[in-house]
Amino acid sequence: xxxxxxxxxxxxxxxxxxxxxPLTNSTEPDITVGNAGGALVRRTVLxxxxxxxxxxxxxQRSASIGFWVGVGSRDEAEGRHGSTHFLEHxxxxxxxxxxxxxxxxxxxxxxxxxNAATAKESTCYYARVLDSDLPMAIDVIAxxxxxxxIDPEELEQERGVILEEIAMDMDDPADLCHEKFxxxxxxGHPLGRxxxxxxxxxxxxxxxxxxxxYRRYYRPEELVVTAAGGLDHDHVCSLVRDALSKAGWExxxxxxxxxxxxxxxxxxxxxxxxxxxxxPVEQANVVIGCPALTATDDRRFAMSVLNTILxxxxxxxxxxxxxxxxxxxxxxxxxxAAYSDAGYFGMYAGCSPSxxxxxxxxxxxxxxxxxxxxxxxxxxxxxxGQISGGMVLGLEDSGSRMSRLGRAELVTGEFIDIEESLxxxxxxxxxxxxxxxxxxxxxxxxxxxxGPFESPAELGF
Amino acid sequence: xxxxxxxxxxxxxxxxxxxxxPLTNSTEPDITVGNAGGALVRRTVLxxxxxxxxxxxxxQRSASIGFWVGVGSRDEAEGRHGSTHFLEHxxxxxxxxxxxxxxxxxxxxxxxxxNAATAKESTCYYARVLDSDLPMAIDVIAxxxxxxxIDPEELEQERGVILEEIAMDMDDPADLCHEKFxxxxxxGHPLGRxxxxxxxxxxxxxxxxxxxxYRRYYRPEELVVTAAGGLDHDHVCSLVRDALSKAGWExxxxxxxxxxxxxxxxxxxxxxxxxxxxxPVEQANVVIGCPALTATDDRRFAMSVLNTILxxxxxxxxxxxxxxxxxxxxxxxxxxAAYSDAGYFGMYAGCSPSxxxxxxxxxxxxxxxxxxxxxxxxxxxxxxGQISGGMVLGLEDSGSRMSRLGRAELVTGEFIDIEESLxxxxxxxxxxxxxxxxxxxxxxxxxxxxGPFESPAELGF
Numbered sequence: 001x002x003x004x005x006x007x008x009x010x011x012x013x014x015x016x017x018x019x020x021x022p023l024t025n026s027t028e029p030d031i032t033v034g035n036a037g038g039a040l041v042r043r044t045v046l047x048x049x050x051x052x053x054x055x056x057x058x059x060q061r062s063a064s065i066g067f068w069v070g071v072g073s074r075d076e077a078e079g080r081h082g083s084t085h086f087l088e089h090x091x092x093x094x095x096x097x098x099x100x101x102x103x104x105x106x107x108x109x110x111x112x113x114x115n116a117a118t119a120k121e122s123t124c125y126y127a128r129v130l131d132s133d134l135p136m137a138i139d140v141i142a143x144x145x146x147x148x149x150i151d152p153e154e155l156e157q158e159r160g161v162i163l164e165e166i167a168m169d170m171d172d173p174a175d176l177c178h179e180k181f182x183x184x185x186x187x188g189h190p191l192g193r194x195x196x197x198x199x200x201x202x203x204x205x206x207x208x209x210x211x212x213x214y215r216r217y218y219r220p221e222e223l224v225v226t227a228a229g230g231l232d233h234d235h236v237c238s239l240v241r242d243a244l245s246k247a248g249w250e251x252x253x254x255x256x257x258x259x260x261x262x263x264x265x266x267x268x269x270x271x272x273x274x275x276x277x278x279x280p281v282e283q284a285n286v287v288i289g290c291p292a293l294t295a296t297d298d299r300r301f302a303m304s305v306l307n308t309i310l311x312x313x314x315x316x317x318x319x320x321x322x323x324x325x326x327x328x329x330x331x332x333x334x335x336x337a338a339y340s341d342a343g344y345f346g347m348y349a350g351c352s353p354s355x356x357x358x359x360x361x362x363x364x365x366x367x368x369x370x371x372x373x374x375x376x377x378x379x380x381x382x383x384x385g386q387i388s389g390g391m392v393l394g395l396e397d398s399g400s401r402m403s404r405l406g407r408a409e410l411v412t413g414e415f416i417d418i419e420e421s422l423x424x425x426x427x428x429x430x431x432x433x434x435x436x437x438x439x440x441x442x443x444x445x446x447x448x449x450x451g452p453f454e455s456p457a458e459l460g461f
Numbered sequence: 462x463x464x465x466x467x468x469x470x471x472x473x474x475x476x477x478x479x480x481x482x483p484l485t486n487s488t489e490p491d492i493t494v495g496n497a498g499g500a501l502v503r504r505t506v507l508x509x510x511x512x513x514x515x516x517x518x519x520x521q522r523s524a525s526i527g528f529w530v531g532v533g534s535r536d537e538a539e540g541r542h543g544s545t546h547f548l549e550h551x552x553x554x555x556x557x558x559x560x561x562x563x564x565x566x567x568x569x570x571x572x573x574x575x576n577a578a579t580a581k582e583s584t585c586y587y588a589r590v591l592d593s594d595l596p597m598a599i600d601v602i603a604x605x606x607x608x609x610x611i612d613p614e615e616l617e618q619e620r621g622v623i624l625e626e627i628a629m630d631m632d633d634p635a636d637l638c639h640e641k642f643x644x645x646x647x648x649g650h651p652l653g654r655x656x657x658x659x660x661x662x663x664x665x666x667x668x669x670x671x672x673x674x675y676r677r678y679y680r681p682e683e684l685v686v687t688a689a690g691g692l693d694h695d696h697v698c699s700l701v702r703d704a705l706s707k708a709g710w711e712x713x714x715x716x717x718x719x720x721x722x723x724x725x726x727x728x729x730x731x732x733x734x735x736x737x738x739x740x741p742v743e744q745a746n747v748v749i750g751c752p753a754l755t756a757t758d759d760r761r762f763a764m765s766v767l768n769t770i771l772x773x774x775x776x777x778x779x780x781x782x783x784x785x786x787x788x789x790x791x792x793x794x795x796x797x798a799a800y801s802d803a804g805y806f807g808m809y810a811g812c813s814p815s816x817x818x819x820x821x822x823x824x825x826x827x828x829x830x831x832x833x834x835x836x837x838x839x840x841x842x843x844x845x846g847q848i849s850g851g852m853v854l855g856l857e858d859s860g861s862r863m864s865r866l867g868r869a870e871l872v873t874g875e876f877i878d879i880e881e882s883l884x885x886x887x888x889x890x891x892x893x894x895x896x897x898x899x900x901x902x903x904x905x906x907x908x909x910x911x912g913p914f915e916s917p918a919e920l921g922f
Contacts, residue, residue, distance in 0.1 A: 059520045062854050092775075093785075100785050104775035109843040111850015114775075130853060160788030160813075167743035168791055168811050171634050280741060282628035314553070314565035314575075324554075324561050327621030330629055350629050352621075382570040389572015392591060393523050396857070 035417045039395075041405070042233040043415075048220030048251030049258070050244065052237050053405040053415075055228040057398060063134050063229030064402040065236075066126035067141045070224065070258065070410050071217040072119045073197075074190040074339075080209045082162070082197015085118040086155075087210050089162060091125065092116070093154040095147040098140070100154070106140045114141075120191050121261065121339055122410055128399055131230035135239050138225075142243035145218055155207055163203070166196050173450045174331075174350060177285040180277055181448035182337075185289055185344045187270040220249055221258045224409050228401035260413055261340040263296045268342055272444030274456040284356040284451030288363050289346030290443035295338040295411045301424045302432040303336050303345070306440075308383040309375055309433065310334045310366060311347060315382065317366050318347060328355050328362070340411060345440055353451050357459045360447060371441035374434035387425050391418060496878045500856075502866070503694040504876075509681030509712030510719070511705065513698050514866040514876075516689040518859060524595050524690030525863040526697075527587035528602045531685065531719065531871050532678040534658075535581045535651040535800075541670045543623070543658015546579040547616075548671050550623060552586065553577070554615040556608040559601070561615070567601045575602075581652050582722065582800055583871055589860055592691035596700055599686075603704035606679055611672055620663060627657050634911045635792075635811060638746040641738055642909035643798075646750055646805045648731040681710055682719045685870050689862035721874055722801040724757045729803055733905030735917040745817045745912030749824050750807025751904035756799040756872045762885045763893040764797050764806070767901075769844040770836055770894065771795045771827060772808060776843065778827050779808060789816050789823070801872060806901055814912050818920045821908060832902035835895035848886050852879060 033041045035055060043053045073084050093100045107114040112129035114137070125144060127137045169175045179194050186192030197205070225240050245251060268291040293300055311318040311334030318332045332349040347363040375383075394400050395418065408415040416424070453459060494502045496516060504514045534545050554561045568575040573590035575598070586605060588598045630636045640655050647653030658666070686701050706712060729752040754761055772779040772795030783793045793810040808824040836844075855861050856879065869876040877885070914920060 060857070062857060101776060101781060104780070104785075105843060108774040108776040109846040109850075111847045111852070111854055113854070128854065130850060133850075157786070157788035161784055161791050164744060164789075164791040164811060164813065167813070168635075171742045171744050173632050174629075281632045283625060283632050313569040315562060315569040319565070320562060323622055324565075325618070327618035328625070330622050330626040350625060352625065352628070382566060385570040386572045389570075389591060389594075391572070393572055393574070393589065396521070396523060 033415060033417060039401070041415060041417070043409075044233070044237050045257060046237060046241050046251065047253045047255065048244070048249065049255040050220045050240065050251065051224045051257050051409055052240055053224070053226045053409055054231055054233045054236050055401045055405060056231055056233060057229050057401070060230040060398060061131055062128060062398060063131050063227055063231045064126065064128045064398040065134065065137050065141070065225070065227040066124045066402050066406055067145050068122050068124045068224040068226065068406045068410060069145070069217055069222050070122050071222065072121040072123060073193055073195040074120045080205065080213070081193060081201040083205050083209045083213050084123060085196045086158070086162060086202065086205055087213050088116045088118045088123055089158050090150050090155060090210065091144040091148045093158060094149050094151060095143045096149065097143055097147065103140060103144065106136060110136065112137065118195050120195060122406070124406060126399075126402065134227070134231060134236070138236070138239045139243050142240065142247055145223065146244060146247035146249050148214065150207065150211055150214060152207055155210065159202060159205075162196065163199055166199055166202065169196070173279055173281050173283065173285045174348075176277065176279075177287050177448055177450040178348070180275060180450070181287040181289065181346060181446060182344065184273065184275055184448060185270060185291060185346070185446040186342060187268055189266055189268055189342055191339050191342050220244065220251055221255055224406060226402050226405035226409065228405065229398035260410065263294060263340055265294050266341040270444050270446060272446050274447040274459070274461045275449070276453045276456050276459070277448070277450045278452065278454060279450050280452055281450065283350045284353045284449060285348070285350050286356060286360055286363070286447070286449050287346045287348050288360055288445055288447045289344055290440055290445055292336055292343045292345035292440065293338055294341055294343050296413070297338070297343075299432065299436055300338060302428050302436050304387055304425065305380070305383050305428045306370070306433050306436055307334050307336055308386050309379055310370060312383070313386060317370070318349075318363065321366055322349060322359060322362055328352070328359055353453070356449060356451060356453075360459070364445070367437060368441050370437040371434065375430050377430065380430050380433070384426055384428070388422050391421060494876060494878060500862070502876060502878070504870070505694070505698050506718060507698060507702050507712065508714045508716065509705065509710060510716040511681045511701065511712065512685045512718050512870055513701055514685070514687045514870055515692055515694045515697050516862045516866060517692055517694060518690050518862070521691040521859060522592055523589060523859060524592050524688055524692045525587065525589045525859040526595065526598050526602070526686070526688040527585045527863050527867055528606050529583050529585045529685040529687065529867045529871060530606070530678055530683050531583050532683065533580045533582040533584060534654055534656040541666065541674070542654060542662040544666050544670045544674050545584060546657045547619070547623060547663065547666055548674055549577045549579045549584055550619050551611050551616060551671065552605040552609045554619060555610050555612060556604045557610065558604055558608065564601060564605065567597060571597065573598065579656050581656060583867070585867060587860075587863065595688070595692060595697070599697070599700045600704050603701065603708055606684070607705060607708035607710050609675065611668065611675060613668055616668055616671065620666075623657065623663050624660055627660055627663065630657070634740055634742050634744065634746045635809075637738065637740070638748050638909055638911040639809070641736060641911070642748040642750065642807060642907060643805065645734065645736055645909060646731060646752060646807070646907040647803060648729055650727055650729055650803055652800050652803050681705065681712055682716055685867060687863050687866035687870065689866065690859035721871065724755060724801055726755050727802040731905050731907060733907050735908040735920070735922045736910070737914045737917050737920070738909070738911045739913065739915060740911050741913055742911065744811045745814045745910060746809070746811050747817060747821055747824070747908070747910050748807045748809050749821055749906055749908045750805055751901055751906055753797055753804045753806035753901065754799055755802055755804050757874075758799070758804075760893065760897055761799060763889050763897050765848055765886065766841070766844050766889045767831070767894050767897055768795050768797055769847050770840055771831060773844070774847060778831070779810075779824065782827060783810060783820060783823055787823075789813070789820055814914070817910060817912060817914075821920070825906070828898060828902050831898040832895065836891050838891065841891050841894070845887055845889070849883050852882060
């Protein structure tokens with residue numbers, strides 16, 4: 001792991017440390033911390049409470065930039081589900097200075113990639129461009145975030161586009177299975193709702209709801225800008241500040257960033273259960289799982305090791321048992337998702353409809369075996385190597401560094417450099433993995449099946 | 462485009478030139494050529510006729526490596542369809558020295574990514590690893606390529622896995638639509654067949670067919686090894702040579718590489734037509750297109766510009782017309798595929814079933830408008846910028862450089878460095894784009910629709 005040992009001689013925190021980002025609404029002094037490969041992470045709070053975090057990667061000729069607003073589908077009021085995602089689409093439809101074609105052309109004509117992602121707890125508008133095009137990217141995204149018109153006619157056109165997006169996702173049996181599982185496993189928690197909303201909700205979303213959302217959340221104190229690649233922190237800060245000012249945002253010197261969400265674990269009243277979604281497909285898609293850890297839970301490193309061993313690659317237990325040994329599935333894996341106050345764990349497989357119950361039982365059996373018998377040192381060492389190697393390989397991607405910064409600022413409230421992340425992974429013990437497996441195996445199980453079945457009874461439930 | 466102007470002072474060809482790779486079975490002296498960003502491309506023919514092409518990228522800590530065999534689904538005899546892909550799966554199931562778990566663990570335990578891809582004209586086994594793990598990667602892949610056991614029991618298990626893989630693809634309406642379109646538009650040419658074979662064919666493939674394929678094609682003169690990233694060419698050559706020798710391959714000093722496929726365009730007797738595949742889906746998927754250029758056709762640079770203007774991004778005509786202006790689709794684009802002696806062009810959209818005919822007519826109308834009215838200089842300049850910028854951004858990815866080398870050696874027979882590629886793109890004229898559009902617009906049209914329809918008549922055909 002040569003890159004992990006790298007450091008730099010600039011002032012600031014030493015590699016191997018964890019930097020607590022200011023946890024509440026404050027404007028502490030700038031933070032600077034070295035990271036693997038000679039990268040330098042810096043954080044500044046601009047006037048208005050706008051947070052800017054960058055990671056300068058030596059030798060890169062491109063940069064990834066993201067404008068994050070700390071609001072997602074979980075924050076939508078009843079009757080307004082899907083409005084966060086609807087708004088995200090509308091930001092591309094035009095501003096006071098640019099129409100939809102201008103926005104699209106700005107990135108296309110330099111070969112850049114730009115897009116947006118609405119998530120459950122945040123919304124991010126991002127781009128990857130050559131370093132020399134970074135000023136353009138910041139100017140265009142800042143314009144979208146500050147000055148979208150939300151034109152009523154454009155809104156009606158876009159309603160159709162979003163309905164097609166939802167239809168596309170619902171026609172993908174694996175997507176559908178994951179979506180329904182998430183809803184069930186989080187048992188009524190707002191995090192369980194589909195990000196895009198339902199077709200019925202989208203047909204009913206009003207311009208007022210979207211505008212209201214825009215005015216309420218797209219404000220300086222909610223905005224986090226992160227960037228990684230070939231860049232200079234001070235230059236990014238000044239570009240962001242200029243672009244926001246030009247757009248007419250008031251950036252008060254004394255304004256503070258919005259506080260982070262509470263990390264207090266929510267009570268998820270999951271009782272488990274089996275849901276069957278009838279589709280005339282060639283292959284059944286199944287997920288089985290339970291509520292799990294929040295994003296700041298100390299056991300998240302053990303969860304990463306558990307997922308790697310159980311279902312994280314070709315040598316994982318699920319892959320070996322269900323695909324290699326029995327030929328029952330092409331795709332099988334385990335996964336977990338972690339949010340501020342809730343999370344979940346699951347195992348997936350796509351299999352022949354006639355083998356659905358057998359595969360579900362095999363998935364459950366592998367989790368139970370991990371809980372009962374634990375892992376040996378060889379398997380643990382392999383998993384640690386796999387995670388560490390993957391982390392170091394991932395360092396070359398400016399997009400994932402940009403996303404890590406956004407997550408650190410918005411969700412966990414701490415930036416952990418690569419060296420410390422590796423150290424935490426390497427310190428996970430076999431006992432910790434087994435304990436976590438035991439907890440997951442003991443939890444009420446939520447099972448979701450998409451396939452040619454009328455009811456759970458058909459599968460012997 | 463700063464990276465495009467980069468060069469290096471090492472001996473060899475100058476940037477901005479095209480290097481003709483030896484076109485037939487010969488062992489010409491080593492070739493060395495500089496590429497953008499200080500990269501150095503080298504080609505060596507080892508004893509046995511094994512070709513090794515590498516691109517050393519300064520500053521990279523990881524490397525991508527691929528072992529290519531110049532045989533794909535198009536080469537399968539009647540009754541053996543799907544055997545190339547079947548064999549690809551079986552190479553992961555064990556060799557004389559390693560079982561399936563050993564192979565999977567070798568890459569997993571260092572966090573590397575490894576996989577294989579069966580294509581219509583080649584099969585590639587590849588991995589991305591830290592530079593220090595390159596010797597391991599070469600040793601393992603060489604073992605798979607030379608010494609697979611093709612165990613009869615493992616073969617039966619894998620038959621189930623492949624059937625699941627095909628079922629998964631067939632459950633994806635967009636994949637299904639593209640697959641059926643390709644088959645129809647190539648009108649009986651072997652390139653039109655699905656790579657994985659049909660479920661019926663897979664159930665019938667015998668071990669003899671797979672073994673026969675393995676013995677016949679997995680030989681030194683058919684093998685091309687390409688690598689890009691943090692590496693040294695001579696080291697890669699010696700690792701490949703050692704690994705193949707250790708595996709018992711005879712590498713005769715006088716052996717010559719296998720000749721490339723003929724680039725003589727095949728006669729595609731396409732008469733066009735409409736095919737409807739009935740599926741009870743939320744969204745109709747449509748493709749409309751025709752046969753087009755081969756991989757070595759001089760007009761391929763114009764095709765790239767045409768695709769960019771017509772359907773290559775958010776500012777493209779299809780996106781603007783069908784999504785932005787009318788809200789009829791979430792996803793719409795145009796595409797082309799080019800093989801040694803045949804190719805095709807198409808336009809795709811996913812839309813509400815009730816708007817299917819309207820969307821098909823709009824797709825056709827945009828192609829016709831391009832053919833009739835051409836493009837103006839502003840639109841052309843934007844497309845050239847988009848392609849050039851995308852090329853330069855893509856340079857950071859060692860995997861795509863590795864693939865480019867494989868394609869150069871196996872398909873086109875020439876390595877075109879980035880500077881020359883950019884120059885060729887920039888030399889495309891509006892007239893060339895319009896001429897090509899006119900040719901495509903005049904060709905018989907193949908239309909494929911996946912949706913809740915019983916017949917073409919339902920769509921007014």
